[in-house]
Amino acid sequence: MIRGFAAALLAMLVGAAAAHARDISYSGALVQGGLVIASAPGAQSATVDGRAVTVAPDGTFVFGIHAEAKPEARLIVRYGDGFEEMHTLPVKRQIWKVERVDGLPPAMVNPPPAVQARIARENALIASARRDQAPETWFAGGFAWPVVGRISGVFGSRRILNGQPMSPHWGLDIAMPTGTPVVAPAPARVTLAESDLYYTGGTIILDHGYGVTSTYAHLSNVGVKVGQIVQLGEQIGAVGATGRVTGAHLHWTVNWFDVRIDPALVVAPAP
Ligand SMILES: [Zn+2]
Secondary structure, three states: OHHHHHHHHHHHHHHHHHHHOOOOEEEEOOEOOOEEEEEOOOEEEEEEOOEEEOOOOOOEEEEEOOOOOOOEEEEEEEEOOOOEEEEEEEOEOOOOOEEEEOOOOHHHHOOOHHHHHHHHHHHHHHHHHHHOOOOOOHHHHOEOOOOOOEEEEOOOEEEEEOOEEOOOEOOEEEEOOOOOEEEOOOOEEEEEEEEEEOOOEEEEEEEOOOOEEEEEEEEOEEOOOOOOEEOOOOEEEEOEOOOOOOOOEEEEEEEEOOEEEOHHHOEOOOO
16 A cells, blocks of 8 residues: 555656656856857747747747846746746856056047037947847857957956946957958858947957857958858958957957857857
């Protein structure tokens, strides 16, 4: 009798365990500014902190972690059979660098009023390019360096220019001479290709699918067109010093929609 009860209890426990035993795996960085790729076979939809994410037919989805994200992210995954599971993921904090730069020309710190309308128009263009999402999981194969060189600026640093706090530096700066080839770090569709934006000069935005985009700024040459598909390693442009800059470098940013991702967290350490 006891034995029968124990067997029934065991069956119940196993049954309960089976109901929760949905394979889900993560790759990427569970840290502020990180990009996380999840694989949940059978998943149909998911939300991260209440925000819906697109789930690929094979159960792959991706989400970014905001630079000011709380210490825990709440992930809810819904499966085709109606099963739903919540995961609480620990999010590591980042400590951001503070950079002071003095003696800059005032127009570099505060754009003249005459260009405000231009800046607003260009910001809208960039925001729209980052809302695109190709129905491709090109992001899932990982990212290569678009150009290899000295890192002259890191993601998330709080910049104080001429004593005035500015918005954080949401990119990775790689200093290389003008003309150095810039290559696509992963397959993508080009969603923006502009030769002269006010802040970022020659600018390209690549859509790697499901809201993952990457941006290349200050280019001396923009070698692609909107709508074009580029392959990993294919040259898209060249390093330059266009826009508001003090010297030639690539300003590289990665986004998950409007969430800023640290490019250094999506690539292998620099060779
Ligand atoms: Zn930069």
